[in-house]
Amino acid sequence: MSTLSVVITGGTRGIGFGLAKRFLEKGCKVTICGTSTQSVRKAVHELAAFGESAVGTVADVGKRSDVESLLDVAVKKFGPVDIWVNNAGITHDTLKVWELEQATIEDVLRVNMLGVVNGTVVPFLEMQKQGRGKIFNMEGLGSDGFMMEGLSVYGTSKSALRYFTRAFANEAGSSPVQVGTLSPGMVVTDLLLETLHGDSPETRKKRKFYNIMADDVDTVTAFLCEKMVLSTASSPRIEWLTKPKVIARMLLAPFRRRELFNGKSED
Template sequence: MSNASRVVVVTGGTRGIGLGLAREFLARGCQVVICGRSEDAVQKALAELGDGVRTSGLAADVSDRDAVQRLWDHAVAAFGRVDVWVNNAGLSTSRGDLHTIGASEVEAVFAVNVVGVVNGCAVASQGMAGQPGGGWIWNMEGFGSRGEHQDGMAVYGSSKRAVQYLTQALVRQTKGSQVKVGFLSPGIVATELLVGDYAEDPAGFDKVKKIFNILGDRVETVTPWLADRVLSADKHGVRVAWLTRGKAARRFMTAGFTKRDIFGEAD
C-alpha cells in the first residue's frame, strides 16, 4: 500500500512528539487524524499542519472508551479506513517521592498512559480486524518501559512498564492475524512533557540538563526517522527505537567535542 493511500491516527497529536509525527506522516503523503484533550488544541494543531484536505481531528479523552471509538469512527468517516494507529497520548507527574504526589495526579497519569492505551488498542484492533488488509498499532514507550529506574519517576515509570506488558500481550493475541503491533521508542526528546517533569524542581533540572543534552534530541530530529520506520515496518512485534545503547555510548564518547542544546532555539 502506498503512503498516499494510508490513513494514520495519532492520539495526543496536538503537541510534542505527536504533532511532530503527524507532520511527518503528512509530509510522506498520508492522510492524518489527530486527537487532543480540547477542541481548541485540535484546531490549533490542524492549523499548524496546514492541510485541510488530508488532515482531520477530534477532541477526545482517551481514557473514555466511547470517545476513542468516536475517534475511530471519525477517521473512517473522513478517509474510509485506518491503516496505522499510534497510541501516543501521555501524561507525567512532577518528579518527587511517591508520597508527595497526589492521588488525583496519579489517577490522571494512569488514566491516559495505561487506560488510554488499552482503549486505543481495543478499538483499533477490533476495527482493523474487520477491514480488508488489517492495519498497524503502535504503542509509545517511555522511561520505565524496559525496567529503567530513577528517583522521582515511580508513577510515570510504572505506567510505561504497564504499557510494555500490554503491548507484548497484544503482540501474542494478534499473532497470525492481519493486525500488526509494534513498539515505538523515541528516546529522550525535548518536549513540554519532559520539561514539565521538573516544574517543581528547577535545581534538579539543572543537574540533569547536561545528560539530556548528550542523549536527547529535538522533536524535528526524531520524528522523521520514526515516521519512516513506522511506514516501512513489515515484522509483527518490531521495536522501533531511536536511542539505542550503541548510540548512547557514542554520544557519551563524543560529548567532550560536541556542544548540543536541545532546549534552545532551533537553528
C-alpha cells in the first residue's frame, strides 16, 4: 500500500481533506487540488503532519485542461496514479429552484456534473495506458433519489453523477480500470452545515435528523479509504450508511442522544 499514488479533487477541506489524511497515514502518496492558492497551501501544510508525500495544485474541475494539468502534477511527482477520487463539489443555499440565481445553478451543475465527467475521462485514458487504476466518484444527497426541499439542483447533480458512473463503467466494459462510487452518507462538513441557518423550526428539524444519521469526517473517511484500497470489483459502490444501518439508527434514536454539532456524541 505504501507505493500507492492517490489523487483527490476538492482535497482542501471536508471529506476530501479527511481522505487525504487517511491515505497519508497509510504511507500513500497524495495529490490534492483546490480552487485557490491559499486553500491549497494551507491544506498541504496541514497534511504534512500526517505524512511527507503530499502535493497540491489549483484546479477548476469544470475545465478539462485543469484536470489534465492535475494529472500531470501527480504523475511527474509520484508516477502512475493508482486511485483517483472525484470529491470536488459545491452546493447552494437552501432555496427553491426559481429562487436561485442562474449563475449559482450553472456553477453547481458545472462543478458537480461536468467536473465528474472530466475527472473520470482524463484519468481513465491514462489508466488504460498503464493497464490498471481505480476511479471513484463521490455521491451525495440525491444520489439515491432522496429529496430535500431547497436542494433540488444539488440533488439533481448527485443523481446524475450516480447514473453517469454506472453508464461509464458499462461502456468501459472489460477495461482493467475500476470505475465506481463512494457513498459517505451524511457527514458533518461545511457543505452539510451550510444547510443549517438560524434556529427556525425547519432548521431544528434538520439538526435533529442529522444527529441521527450523520457521522464525523474521520469515521467515514477511515472506512472509505480502506475499502478503496481493497476493492476488486469492476464497478464498485462503497457505501458507509447502508439501509440496515439507517433502520437501526431510526429504531435506536429514542434511546440514545448524539450531538454532532457541539463536538459531543453519545451512542
